[in-house]
Each structure stands twice: as C-alpha cells, then as structure tokens.
Amino acid sequence: MAFEPRYPIETKRLRLRPFNRGDVDAVFAYRKREDVARHLFDGPMTHQTATEVVGLRAGQFTLAAEGDKMFLAVDLADPHAMIGEVSLIWRDAVSRQGEIGYIFNPLHHGHGYATEATRVLLGLGFEDLGLHRIYARCAAANTASWHVMERLGMRREAHFREHAFFKGGWDEELVYAILEDEWRAMQPG
Ligand SMILES: CC(C)(COP(=O)(O)OP(=O)(O)OC[C@H]1O[C@@H](n2cnc3c(N)ncnc32)[C@H](O)[C@@H]1OP(=O)(O)O)[C@@H](O)C(=O)NCCC(=O)NCCS
Numbered sequence: 001m002a003f004e005p006r007y008p009i010e011t012k013r014l015r016l017r018p019f020n021r022g023d024v025d026a027v028f029a030y031r032k033r034e035d036v037a038r039h040l041f042d043g044p045m046t047h048q049t050a051t052e053v054v055g056l057r058a059g060q061f062t063l064a065a066e067g068d069k070m071f072l073a074v075d076l077a078d079p080h081a082m083i084g085e086v087s088l089i090w091r092d093a094v095s096r097q098g099e100i101g102y103i104f105n106p107l108h109h110g111h112g113y114a115t116e117a118t119r120v121l122l123g124l125g126f127e128d129l130g131l132h133r134i135y136a137r138c139a140a141a142n143t144a145s146w147h148v149m150e151r152l153g154m155r156r157e158a159h160f161r162e163h164a165f166f167k168g169g170w171d172e173e174l175v176y177a178i179l180e181d182e183w184r185a186m187q188p189g
Contacts, residue, residue: 002063002064003063003129005128009120009124010077011117014074014076016073017072018058018073019054019073019085020073021054023073026081026083027050027054027082028050033106039142057071063088066090068089069090070089072086074104074117081108083104084104084113084117086102086114086117087100088129095133097133097135098125098129098131099135100118102117109144112151115148118152122178126180126183132180133178133179134177134183135175138173140159140172140173150176154177154178158174158175159173160173160174160175
C-alpha cells in the first residue's frame with residue numbers, strides 16, 4: 001500500500017504539499033541560478049526544463065515501493081510564497097533506509113526554513129514509513145548543506161575523498177545519517 005501523508009503538512013512557519021503546475025515560475029526562479037546549481041547534479045535549468053521537472057514532481061508525493069521518490073514544495077505561510085523543495089527517497093525496503101534532500105531559493109536562505117522543512121521528512125520517514133536510518137549526501141564544500149544536517153542532529157559518517165570527477169574537478173562527498181533510536185531520543189517529552 002502506498003504511503004501518502006495528509007497534505008498540507010504545516011509547521012510553525014511553513015506548509016509542505018505536493019507540487020502543482022502553478023509552481024513552475026517559482027521553481028525556475030531558483031533552479032535557473034548558477035549558485036543554486038553549483039553542488040547539484042543538474043546544471044542551471046531553462047524554463048522548459050523547470051516546467052518538465054515540476055510536471056514530473058507533481059506526481060511524486062507518495063512512496064509505494066523501494067526506489068520511489070517524494071518531492072514536496074515548501075510554502076512560506078506569511079507572506080505566502082513558494083520558497084523551495086524537500087525530498088525523501090525510499091532507498092531500501094528490506095534494510096529500511098531513506099535519503100533526504102533540499103533546495104531553497106537564496107532569497108529565503110538564512111532563516112532556518114530548510115532545517116524546519118527537512119525535519120518534517122525525518123518525522124515522516126521514522127514515524128510513518130518505519131525507516132531505520134535516514135542519510136543525506138553533499139559536497140564537502142557545500143557548508144550550508146552539511147550545517148542543515150548537523151542542525152537536524154545527523155552524524156557525519158563519511159568523507160569520500162576525490163571519489164568522482166564532477167563538473168570539471170574532483171568531488172569530495174560527505175555522508176551524514178541518523179538512526180531511528182537517535183531521532184527518537186531527540187524528540188521532546
Ligand atoms: C542547503 C540550503 C538549503 C541551506 O539553506 P540555509 O538557509 O543555509 O539553511 P536553513 O534554512 O536551515 O537556515 C539556516 C541559517 O538560518 C539561520 N537562522 C535564522 N533563524 C533561524 C531559525 N529560526 N531556526 C534555525 N535557523 C535560523 C541559522 O543560524 C543559519 O544561519 P547560518 O548559515 O549563518 O549559520 C541552501 O544553501 C541551498 O538551497 N543551496 C542550494 C541547493 C543545495 O546545494 N542543496 C543541497 C544539496 S546537497
């Protein structure tokens with residue numbers, strides 16, 4: 001049976017919901033930027049690519065089988081604006097492993113929104129999907145990204161030195177993770 005959270009999911013300042021075709025311009029506004037794409041697999045997007053990606057993501061809000069990807073649009077509640085996206089990938093059903101990711105519009109960096117939105121995914125993954133371990137990967141040079149992971153209580157598990165040639169140079173990759181027990185120990189009450 002597919003795992004489908006009840007949408008929207010509300011936090012103190014944000015709403016997480018499935019993508020819809022009305023998100024194209026907001027997504028293009030940040031995915032066209034070189035500074036946003038620097039550490040992502042994709043390069044800066046054209047409007048056409050952003051349209052295709054949003055069309056694909058509009059159908060990716062449930063997890064039914066290993067390998068499925070959930071992408072959620074993140075709205076700032078006040079003033080209302082679509083400010084970024086978070087993702088949860090069901091990597092392994094037998095070993096109950098998941099991977100999270102996040103991309104936010106630089107106009108809305110520096111307020112803790114990425115941390116607040118991604119924390120929701122840890123709750124969904126452990127509480128609702130029954131995952132045992134959730135990990136995230138980023139370039140070692142992507143300080144803002146691994147700071148999010150550390151704010152979420154994830155541990156640095158690996159630093160892969162020059163493990164791949166990426167965008168014209170050797171890539172350094174960090175892996176962070178958190179186990180279900182560690183996450184439960186952090187919950188209030
Ligand atoms: C990775 C990314 C999402 C991090 O964004 P961010 O704004 O730094 O992260 P947060 O939203 O959690 O905000 C944290 C910052 O807000 C500050 N902040 C302000 N109010 C806060 C609050 N109420 N709660 C938490 N943090 C708050 C924190 O101190 C921190 O500032 P600092 O970086 O100066 O220490 C962003 O850099 C990005 O989108 N990058 C491009 C895409 C990308 O590389 N994604 C990751 C691929 S692995």
